Amino acid sequence: MQGKELFTVLRQKMGGNFDSFISEKVKVVPGDISQKDLGINEPDLKDELLRNIDVIVNLAATTKFIERYDIALYLNTYGVKHVLDFAKTCPNLKVVVQVSTAYVSGEKEGLIKENPYYVGDTLNGKTGLDIEVEKKLIEEKLLELQDQGATEENIKVAMKDMGMERARHWGWPNVYVFTKALGEMVLMQEKGDIPLVIVRPTIVTSTYKEPIPGWVDGVRNLDTIIIAYGKGRLPYYSCDLEAVLDMIPGDMVVNALIVAMKVHANQKGDPTIYHIGSSLRHPIKHGVIIDTFCQYFTKHPWINKNGKPIIVSHMKILDSIASFKRYITLRYLLPLKGLEIANIISCQSFRDTYENMSRKIKHIMLLQDIFKPYLFYKTIYDDQNVEKLRTAVNDKGVETEVFYLDPKVIQWEDYLMNIHIPGLVKYVFD
Secondary structure, eight states, X not given: OTTSGGGHHHHXXXXXXXXXXXXXXXXXXXXXXXXXXXGOXXXXXXXXXXHHOOEEEEOOXXXXXXXXXXXXXXXXXXXXXXXXHHHTTOTTOOEEEEEOOGGGGTTOOEEEOSOOOOTTOOXXXXXXXXXXXXXXXXXXXXXXXXXXXXXXXXHHHHHHHHHHHHHHHTTOSSHHHHHHHHHHHHHHHHXXXXXXXXXXXXXXXXXXXXXXXXXXXXXXXXXXXXXXXXTTOOSEEEOOTTSBOOEEXXXXXXXXXXXHHHHTTTOOSSOEEEEEOSTTTSOOBHHHHHHHHHHHHHHSOOBOTTSOBOOOOOOEEEOSHHHHHHHHIIIIIHHHHHHHHHHHHTTSXXXXXXXXXXXXXXXHHHHHHHHHHHHTOOEEEOOHHHHHHHHHHHHTTXXXXXXXXXXXXXXXHHHIIIIIHHHHHHHTOO
16 A cells, blocks of 8 residues: 555655654554454454544445445444444544445435434335344345355345345435445434534545545546546447536545544534535536546547557437437347347357346446436535535635635546546556
8 A cells, every 4th residue: 555656745755764654653453344343352452442542534335336235234334333332432532434425315306415314214205214124134135045055146146136125125226325324324323422423425536636636546436437438348328418427536525524523523412414525516517527538538549458549439428318228229139139039049059148148238227227316317415514614724724725625626627637537547447
């Protein structure tokens, strides 16, 4: 980790003292938030942590939209409970900051307020949601699969299917946002008098300025589209060109975490929730994003491993779910039906080809269904609480120099063209 370019500025500043500085300031402790006491079993180490911790920031999570239900629930929901239980035993604790996601709102449209979720809340009005019952359902399903002699692969698929089914049963579009919402419910029910902040970022993109512009580690949903297009693998894209895609650079999210941590230290009472995003005060539409990354890769083709530039064409836009389904039917489903008939006539000669093509089409349809809330729905995330943070920082005269939080300073087309996309090419493309 210390060798990553992310640390370049600090390494230059510290010079030969960099490694000793990091060793003095950072102590890595192996643990597991899905376990009680965070999986820390060594008594002396646990005692040292309890005595010295004054702030806990919980970013640990699985962020996969298609994840095993057992993994998602144990990490994103019970992991939050275990962190909170551990926090309650820290005598010098000042605040707990839980990093959630703005998309716990699911497929709601309109202005989404910075409001909490309480145990039993659902997005479709159904009653009876109980976290312990969800855990029991998982345990029963795993026992059933084991009794059936299911393979590890079959268990994995069954758990992923179960996660999607349970999320949608209660009104959430995928298991990630569902289990993150459940985690927030646990906090609201069990926080006691612990000072607590819940931060809900939208789509986190590469750094705007610090420590270096364009740094990114990993791929988010927007980046998946950009990378696929740049590699010549995305001839079409389905979205509402007028819909806003809420995104925010990673360094602005970190700044908000730090400021919220300071402001809420030792403040007991109801937790404050922060939406960290741009859709309310400085929105950018899908159409602008698409035009920008199409321009980028037209001007700067990606060079593949063989040294060959990948020439892209302007992608075909399918601006409704209906047009997407028509396109898939004509381009893929009808040929697949023909292949199915040929496979039957030829005594399964094309079985492998048919099954492979069928699997890919099902995956495309599933991805479209999962990403639908981010591609078509007109959702704006209210950020009144974050605006109060900005005001507090501005009053001290350090907004643009240190803790810049305001997305209005970003010129989106310039950021995408000269910072974010070059960052993806540098750090993520392979």
